[in-house]
Amino acid sequence: MKDKLLIIGASGHGKVIADIALQMNRWNTILFLDDNERVKRAMGLDVIGKTKDVDKFIADYDIFIGIGNNQIREKLQNQLKASQATIPTLIHPSAVIGSKVAIGQGTAVMAGAVINCCSKIGDGCIVNTGATIDHDNCIEDYVHISPGVNIAGSVKVGRSSWLGIGSKVSNNIDITSNCIIGAGGVVVQDIYESGTYVGVPVKKI
Ligand SMILES: CC(C)(COP(=O)(O)OP(=O)(O)OC[C@H]1O[C@@H](n2cnc3c(N)ncnc32)[C@H](O)[C@@H]1OP(=O)(O)O)[C@@H](O)C(=O)NCCC(=O)NCCS
Known part of the structure; x- marks a missing residue:
């Protein structure tokens, strides 16, 4: 662990990442890289x-x-x-x-995210604001769990x-792998085929 942090991506998601890093109070210096030349500063950081x-x-x-797109990340x-x-x-210090x-x-x-006991979260994941992941889950690499998602026990993503x-x-x-569950969707059966699923309960579109 070094005393300086560089965040790749200074847009909305990158700013939230910087906010977490600032609140963790572990790095003396926090800076960004971003491919948009017009962006010179974000969150007061260069x-x-x-x-x-x-x-x-x-x-x-x-x-x-600090990039939200799973594939690019x-x-x-x-x-x-x-x-x-x-x-x-x-x-974030308020996560449980x-x-x-x-x-x-x-x-x-x-x-405000909660990850309950015996769960495993992979590399490069996002467990977003206020999401709850209950016990014995296995969340594989580069998964994004959006704000306010609720995952019950013993789920694999x-x-x-x-x-x-x-x-x-x-x-x-x-x-x-490589599924999208639409906003507000409810998953009550295993999903074997990659694709986009929406609704209550979710159906493939
Ligand atoms: C599922 C999703 C990715 C689909 O996006 P898309 O591929 O652009 O699909 P479209 O908007 O063209 O919608 C296709 C159809 O699915 C329906 N649909 C899309 N999202 C839906 C949802 N969440 N629930 C129910 N129906 C949905 C649309 O109404 C449309 O129906 P129609 O063909 O009868 O008109 C998107 O709607 C979504 O829910 N994104 C999640 C956004 C999110 O969580 N953001 C937080 C980031 S931190």
């Missing part, structure tokens, strides 16, 4: 370059990807891992994390899936 510049900072900075995080970057885990919970590198747990805002997953459900 933007010091573009994504392609990241290699220059790997020796001195922890690096965190995965691609960049794989590049960072190959370059031996230090990738922290960010957990149960016993025997494992949370991977590059994952952000946002304000496959790699790169995105659970939309306010969606709910009943207990003992498996959702395969």
